[in-house]
Amino acid sequence: MNFGDYWDIDLIRKYKKPIIYYTDKISEQYSIFFSLLREAKAIHDEWEKEYLKGMDFKKADQITQDIIAGLNLQPLERKGEEVHRFAGAMTPQGQQCFYENLIQGLKNRIIIKGRPGTGKSTMTKKVAKAAIEAGLDVEYYHCAFDPSSIDMIIIPARSFAMLDGTAPHVYNPKDNDKVIDMFECIDQNIVKENEDPIKTIEIRYRDKINEAKEVYSLIKNLHDELEKYYIQATDFSQVDALRRRLVDYFITLK
Numbered sequence: 001m002n003f004g005d006y007w008d009i010d011l012i013r014k015y016k017k018p019i020i021y022y023t024d025k026i027s028e029q030y031s032i033f034f035s036l037l038r039e040a041k042a043i044h045d046e047w048e049k050e051y052l053k054g055m056d057f058k059k060a061d062q063i064t065q066d067i068i069a070g071l072n073l074q075p076l077e078r079k080g081e082e083v084h085r086f087a088g089a090m091t092p093q094g095q096q097c098f099y100e101n102l103i104q105g106l107k108n109r110i111i112i113k114g115r116p117g118t119g120k121s122t123m124t125k126k127v128a129k130a131a132i133e134a135g136l137d138v139e140y141y142h143c144a145f146d147p148s149s150i151d152m153i154i155i156p157a158r159s160f161a162m163l164d165g166t167a168p169h170v171y172n173p174k175d176n177d178k179v180i181d182m183f184e185c186i187d188q189n190i191v192k193e194n195e196d197p198i199k200t201i202e203i204r205y206r207d208k209i210n211e212a213k214e215v216y217s218l219i220k221n222l223h224d225e226l227e228k229y230y231i232q233a234t235d236f237s238q239v240d241a242l243r244r245r246l247v248d249y250f251i252t253l254k
Contacts (some may be wrong), residue, residue: 002238011233023225029219036212041146043205048117049197052189060119063168063180067110067123068130071158076135079245082128087141088169092220094213097169101139103161104156111165111173114182115193120164121149123182126160128153 012019088097103109112120121143128138138159143149145168152163164170165179173179192198201216 001233001242002215006235006238007230007233008233009094012229015229015233016145019229022222025218026115026222026226027049029215029222032214033212033219036194036208036215037145039206040208040212043201043208044116044146047201047205048199051115051193052202053187054187055118056185056187060123060182062187063182064126064183067127067162067180071127071131071155071160072121073136075133078135080134080136080138082132082138082140082188084142085138087163088134089144092213093218095168097171099152099165099169099171101161102152103163104112105159106161107159107176108161109174110160110162111171111179112163112182113166113176113179114164115166116183118185120166120182121151124150124162124164128155131155131158137220141248153185160240205232 060142067081087099087102088095090096112123128140131138131153136155139154139156140150141152141154141163143151152161154161163171165173
């Protein structure tokens with residue numbers, strides 16, 4: 001589907017200069033935005049390393065095994081299937097997350113609390129792997145900031161969700177939710193989170209993320225200005241006719 005077919009080309013030509021200006025400006029700001037996110041990720045990696053210094057991996061692994069045991073996995077004659085999605089994203093208005101929509105109605109929910117580097121994603125991946133190997137399907141929800149990290153899994157057959165409930169996607173547990181605080185796996189004699197270097201790293205990270213948000217907000221404003229020219233040049237009666245044809249087509253697929 002090419003929506004350019006519904007443009008008034010003469011009007012588009014008339015607005016050539018501002019369209020080029022806003023398109024170039026948006027591209028320029030996106031480069032800055034992604035550069036800031038890369039810098040923020042590097043700082044976040046530093047933050048994780050400080051907590052890793054005091055991490056009790058044996059304790060974390062025992063918590064993981066207890067969760068897996070609680071799922072009462074009985075191997076099926078199939079390997080589970082997996083799907084990969086995102087539960088949210090950074091937007092010009094800030095971080096948006098849709099945990100509430102995704103886990104509504106699930107009976108067994110584990111909310112993980114903890115600091116960077118305390119094994120939340122690793123534990124979630126291990127639980128998901130055990131379920132898949134037992135023949136259960138698993139939905140993976142990746143971190144929008146670092147897609148290699150998993151924010152949440154859902155195992156529909158067990159009415160089960162396990163999610164990272166810490167910032168920037170804070171989730172406050174409900175009455176029947178189970179909460180696991182991974183900070184219990186940290187030796188606080190080694191990790192002094194209210195002292196440097198952790199405090200300074202945390203401030204640097206938040207400042208960099210806020211810079212990125214400001215740039216993203218600017219990109220949104222620039223995009224809104226660019227859209228105005230295309231809106232004026234678009235024949236929306238043809239767009240609506242296309243919508244009706246698509247609806248009719250999908251109805252015939254039933």
